[in-house]
Amino acid sequence: MTSDNTPGQSRLHAKQSPAEVLDLLLQGNVRFQNGNLTHYDHRALIDSTTNGQAPSAVVLSCIDSRVPVEQVFDITIGDVFSARVAGNVIGTKSLASIEYQAGVAQVRLLVVLRHTRCGAVTAAVRAVVKGSVPPEAAECIHLPSIID
Numbered sequence: 001m002t003s004d005n006t007p008g009q010s011r012l013h014a015k016q017s018p019a020e021v022l023d024l025l026l027q028g029n030v031r032f033q034n035g036n037l038t039h040y041d042h043r044a045l046i047d048s049t050t051n052g053q054a055p056s057a058v059v060l061s062c063i064d065s066r067v068p069v070e071q072v073f074d075i076t077i078g079d080v081f082s083a084r085v086a087g088n089v090i091g092t093k094s095l096a097s098i099e100y101q102a103g104v105a106q107v108r109l110l111v112v113l114r115h116t117r118c119g120a121v122t123a124a125v126r127a128v129v130k131g132s133v134p135p136e137a138a139e140c141i142h143l144p145s146i147i148d
């Protein structure tokens with residue numbers, strides 16, 4: 001653990017600039033890559049966010065289970081709004097969610113988090129190249145809305 005936060009408490013605060021928040025997220029990603037994640041006091045964080053929240057960023061990411069936003073950036077409860085959809089593509093509802101977070105919650109940093117070996121991107125590429133979705137996704141009738 002670094003000395004830039006109280007043990008078990010978040011490093012992010014609503015008054016930080018977008019550049020400061022991005023820097024802290026990137027530092028958290030280095031801790032994630034090094035296997036040096038922070039041990040947060042989740043009970044205290046739950047209690048401290050009971051009556052409100054002031055996340056520092058919005059993260060749009062894929063639903064892929066190998067890319068959990070909080071672990072990837074070594075952040076915790078109350079730190080970011082997380083919008084997750086396969087392939088981290090933007091649609092009407094996810095865009096409305098992000099607009100709301102920017103407009104009402106005054107969040108000024110939007111992070112679009114991509115990852116390697118994305119099944120949604122692979123399906124989209126296949127659909128364009130071969131003209132069909134992967135056979136295992138043939139019964140996913142709503143998949144074209146992601147691929148499109």
Ligand SMILES: [Zn+2]
Binds near residue numbers: 115
């Ligand atoms: Zn993905």
